[in-house]
Amino acid sequence: MNPHLARRRLLITKPLIFIACLLPLVWLCGLAWQGQLGANPVETLSHRTGDWSLRFLLLTLTITPARRLTGWNRLQQFRRMLGLFAFFYVGLHFAIYLVFDQFFDWPAIVADVVKRPYLTVGFAAFLLLIPLAITSTYRMMKRLGRNWQRLHRLVYPIAVLGVLHYAWQVKADLSGPLLYGGVLAMLLGYRLWGRGLGFQRR
Numbered sequence: 001m002n003p004h005l006a007r008r009r010l011l012i013t014k015p016l017i018f019i020a021c022l023l024p025l026v027w028l029c030g031l032a033w034q035g036q037l038g039a040n041p042v043e044t045l046s047h048r049t050g051d052w053s054l055r056f057l058l059l060t061l062t063i064t065p066a067r068r069l070t071g072w073n074r075l076q077q078f079r080r081m082l083g084l085f086a087f088f089y090v091g092l093h094f095a096i097y098l099v100f101d102q103f104f105d106w107p108a109i110v111a112d113v114v115k116r117p118y119l120t121v122g123f124a125a126f127l128l129l130i131p132l133a134i135t136s137t138y139r140m141m142k143r144l145g146r147n148w149q150r151l152h153r154l155v156y157p158i159a160v161l162g163v164l165h166y167a168w169q170v171k172a173d174l175s176g177p178l179l180y181g182g183v184l185a186m187l188l189g190y191r192l193w194g195r196g197l198g199f200q201r202r
């Protein structure tokens with residue numbers, strides 16, 4: 001494609017995708033505004049932001065396999081944005097817990113995170129995401145060179161921790177964690193299979 005046209009298309013699609021990524025937040029704000037968050041609004045907010053954190057994480061991991069399978073290389077240009085939105089929704093998810101659940105009671109938070117394994121793994125995933133978000137700029141990518149790729153491979157264990165965090169707290173119906181776990185297993189499987197075929201070297 002003509003590079004000029006490609007750049008113009010990108011100028012339109014990037015903001016559109018950015019707006020689409022904000023829609024879950026807009027939808028949640030709308031529900032809150034109309035008082036439709038159910039009997040336990042904090043729980044609803046916590047669950048929905050948790051869901052979107054995991055969805056964005058998995059969506060970010062889908063980009064590379066989708067690009068390879070379709071040959072549509074431009075998909076790669078959206079990976080960073082999706083990854084940052086995953087971090088944004090995890091940040092919101094944590095902020096809801098911090099402000100509405102624990103009211104900034106840091107000793108209680110530490111005790112809770114240590115005592116409840118599902119929170120321990122969720123918190124670990126959140127902490128691991130921070131260096132990835134910090135180093136997501138093009139400047140950091142250049143500065144870190146090959147180490148950047150090594151560091152950003154952390155997104156796989158982070159997604160595993162995210163699914164574990166979800167599975168660990170579910171009381172009866174495991175269908176949600178199984179669905180996300182299944183998608184993640186396929187993405188991990190594809191990556192390992194790709195390694196065998198030498199995608200890395202290429």
Ligand code: HEM
Pocket residue numbers: 043046047048049050051053054057090093094097113119122123124125126129158162163165166169
């Ligand atoms: C990468 C990091 C994380 C991901 C992907 C994630 C994802 C999720 C998901 C998918 C849910 C369940 C939503 C549902 O039931 O539909 C959830 C619930 C929850 N998460 Fe997270 N989470 C993460 C980090 C954290 C952190 C750092 C905290 C707080 C320290 C936290 C606290 C909670 C709480 C309190 C719930 C609700 C549990 C309940 O009501 O029983 N999460 N999270």
